[in-house]
Amino acid sequence: MLQHTDIINLMQSDMDRVSNRLSEAAKVRYADISPLLDEIIAAGGKRLRPLLLLLSARAFAYEETFDTLITAAAGVELLHTASLVHDDTVDRAALRRGKPTLNSQLDTGSVILIGDYLFAQSAMLAADTGIPRVVSIFASTLGDICDGQLMEMLEANDLNQSVEQYMLRIYGKTGSLFAGAAEMGGVISRAPDHTVAALQAFGGAVGTAFQIIDDVLDLTGESATLGKPAGNDLRQGTLTLPVIYFLRDAPVSARHMVSSVVAGSASEVEIGALIDDIRSSGAVDLAVRDAEIRVDAAIETLGDVVPDDDARQGLEEFAQLALKRSA
Amino acid sequence: MLQHTDIINLMQSDMDRVSNRLSEAAKVRYADISPLLDEIIAAGGKRLRPLLLLLSARAFAYEETFDTLITAAAGVELLHTASLVHDDTVDRAALRRGKPTLNSQLDTGSVILIGDYLFAQSAMLAADTGIPRVVSIFASTLGDICDGQLMEMLEANDLNQSVEQYMLRIYGKTGSLFAGAAEMGGVISRAPDHTVAALQAFGGAVGTAFQIIDDVLDLTGESATLGKPAGNDLRQGTLTLPVIYFLRDAPVSARHMVSSVVAGSASEVEIGALIDDIRSSGAVDLAVRDAEIRVDAAIETLGDVVPDDDARQGLEEFAQLALKRSA
Numbered sequence: 001m002l003q004h005t006d007i008i009n010l011m012q013s014d015m016d017r018v019s020n021r022l023s024e025a026a027k028v029r030y031a032d033i034s035p036l037l038d039e040i041i042a043a044g045g046k047r048l049r050p051l052l053l054l055l056s057a058r059a060f061a062y063e064e065t066f067d068t069l070i071t072a073a074a075g076v077e078l079l080h081t082a083s084l085v086h087d088d089t090v091d092r093a094a095l096r097r098g099k100p101t102l103n104s105q106l107d108t109g110s111v112i113l114i115g116d117y118l119f120a121q122s123a124m125l126a127a128d129t130g131i132p133r134v135v136s137i138f139a140s141t142l143g144d145i146c147d148g149q150l151m152e153m154l155e156a157n158d159l160n161q162s163v164e165q166y167m168l169r170i171y172g173k174t175g176s177l178f179a180g181a182a183e184m185g186g187v188i189s190r191a192p193d194h195t196v197a198a199l200q201a202f203g204g205a206v207g208t209a210f211q212i213i214d215d216v217l218d219l220t221g222e223s224a225t226l227g228k229p230a231g232n233d234l235r236q237g238t239l240t241l242p243v244i245y246f247l248r249d250a251p252v253s254a255r256h257m258v259s260s261v262v263a264g265s266a267s268e269v270e271i272g273a274l275i276d277d278i279r280s281s282g283a284v285d286l287a288v289r290d291a292e293i294r295v296d297a298a299i300e301t302l303g304d305v306v307p308d309d310d311a312r313q314g315l316e317e318f319a320q321l322a323l324k325r326s327a
Numbered sequence: 328m329l330q331h332t333d334i335i336n337l338m339q340s341d342m343d344r345v346s347n348r349l350s351e352a353a354k355v356r357y358a359d360i361s362p363l364l365d366e367i368i369a370a371g372g373k374r375l376r377p378l379l380l381l382l383s384a385r386a387f388a389y390e391e392t393f394d395t396l397i398t399a400a401a402g403v404e405l406l407h408t409a410s411l412v413h414d415d416t417v418d419r420a421a422l423r424r425g426k427p428t429l430n431s432q433l434d435t436g437s438v439i440l441i442g443d444y445l446f447a448q449s450a451m452l453a454a455d456t457g458i459p460r461v462v463s464i465f466a467s468t469l470g471d472i473c474d475g476q477l478m479e480m481l482e483a484n485d486l487n488q489s490v491e492q493y494m495l496r497i498y499g500k501t502g503s504l505f506a507g508a509a510e511m512g513g514v515i516s517r518a519p520d521h522t523v524a525a526l527q528a529f530g531g532a533v534g535t536a537f538q539i540i541d542d543v544l545d546l547t548g549e550s551a552t553l554g555k556p557a558g559n560d561l562r563q564g565t566l567t568l569p570v571i572y573f574l575r576d577a578p579v580s581a582r583h584m585v586s587s588v589v590a591g592s593a594s595e596v597e598i599g600a601l602i603d604d605i606r607s608s609g610a611v612d613l614a615v616r617d618a619e620i621r622v623d624a625a626i627e628t629l630g631d632v633v634p635d636d637d638a639r640q641g642l643e644e645f646a647q648l649a650l651k652r653s654a
Contacts, residue, residue: 142447
């Protein structure tokens with residue numbers, strides 16, 4: 001068996017192929033918009049979703065279906081990018097990954113249309129696979145993402161929301177595309193049906209864990225590392241898992257403070273003090289533990305269905321990567 | 328052969344099936360949004376795009392592929408609806424078909440997400456056909472629509488744009504979905520390849536003519552009939568065909584007036600006077616003539632490729648409907 005982290009490193013040239021396909025697909029013939037799109041695509045972080053898609057296919061007909069895998073992987077990443085473009089506009093976010101968002105540089109109308117254009121190009125990539133089931137996964141995942149974002153908006157500022165509501169919401173927003181990416185990888189590489197189902201569940205669990213950790217980092221990270229102000233979600237009215245856990249046992253005064261932060265009526269000093277309170281409560285650890293449990297359970301399920309040791313190790317590395325992520 | 332208009336009337340029960348499929352697909356489980364979506368779907372005008380899709384299939388395996396046709400027809404209409412939702416937000420339009428737009432009732436973030444959700448549902452319908460080529464047409468049409476809308480935005484306020492630029496833009500914005508609807512109808516009903524190509528060209532020509540007439544009506548219609556202020560496009564900075572023709576021969580003073588209307592610095596009286604000038608110039612007739620020529624040529628091409636008299640007559644009626652439309 002190869003050394004830990006070797007598998008993902010070995011995938012580098014395949015991932016470069018994904019990046020190239022992505023850049024081609026996101027090209028526009030408008031001089032004003034083209035460099036902005038190039039920048040968004042280039043800033044694309046770790047490309048976790050296409051990586052998961054490729055890793056999910058490794059134990060099966062990977063070589064024979066390689067071109068289709070690359071196309072679908074680029075489609076998945078572009079769908080993610082398109083949803084970020086709209087999401088930043090919905091949230092009126094100024095920064096992402098430490099860089100100005102598109103909506104901080106262009107009027108809302110342009111950003112809506114550019115996001116739509118990216119959705120269209122990602123749908124083209126899905127269609128290019130020529131596999132109806134891949135297209136169905138793609139379309140239903142897009143529906144799940146929108147649904148998750150709608151839930152986030154409709155449940156904003158609601159201090160009485162449950163852990164279940166939170167889990168449902170982040171599954172839609174993040175888990176579903178991880179699940180869909182893993183599922184597509186299995187379908188394209190002709191994995192058996194029960195393996196595809198296991199890969200899909202694995203992707204969903206890791207994506208959910210990834211989002212929990214992302215939400216934790218929003219509270220525990222420093223603004224400089226996050227590339228956006230700490231406590232950003234809370235300021236937006238989005239209650240994340242550590243906040244929901246914190247509220248469960250919080251004194252009435254702390255509850256009032258959360259209310260005034262989400263209502264936008266708290267001062268910076270008050271916001272800082274509240275974040276410190278949440279950090280020093282047990283809520284953050286509880287949330288991290290939830291993420292770990294999900295990932296452990298997800299890894300557990302792989303043993304029976306992914307026969308190849310290296311492929312399975314790659315997926316395990318991936319799951320650890322999701323947990324260990326820094327902003 | 329049946330009487331004129333009979334064909335389209337005969338399709339009523341099939342179109343009701345489309346409407347039902349559409350309503351199901353656009354359902355959401357959010358009490359705040361659900362009635363707004365129902366209203367948008369119910370206000371859906373003449374449902375020209377699904378009608379064209381069904382008419383394009385009539386001469387071929389219509390009965391055998393009926394369910395798939397209904398699914399695709401609902402998908403096409405929903406794609407159109409989703410693009411209107413975003414387009415009204417981009418244009419900041421207050422009224423559509425005489426009713427308040429979604430963006431005049433909800434914040435921009437909600438409208439972006441609702442539009443995305445409708446895109447997702449329309450993609451689901453396309454995927455539900457299970458025909459890769461239908462999905463490809465769907466995805467590339469969505470790309471064309473976005474491209475047309477981006478062009479409209481980027482070319483706004485440009486008094487030197489050509490008729491060719493205008494034609495390219497409205498093909499993207501409107502012609503492409505008519506073309507795609509006709510093409511899907513042919514593909515699903517297993518029409519021969521050369522017929523599918525002819526149907527696609529027919530749809531594109533009729534859709535383009537439809538948009539030209541729509542643009543003419545924006546200038547010649549009364550606000551009450553239009554359901555929005557007359558000259559709305561011009562106020563938005565969108566130069567339509569009659570305006571482009573008008574500018575070709577206009578005195579310098581009239582050109583200056585167009586500049587100040589698109590810049591938003593003209594008074595209502597000045598806008599009214601400019602619209603009167605355009606109406607009484609030959610520009611409107613030239614534009615209408617362009618639309619008629621396109622439709623006549625489109626009808627001409629059908630003779631050779633659509634063997635069934637009733638089916639061909641239905642498509643001809645459809646083309647006339649596009650030209651004769653009132654707001």
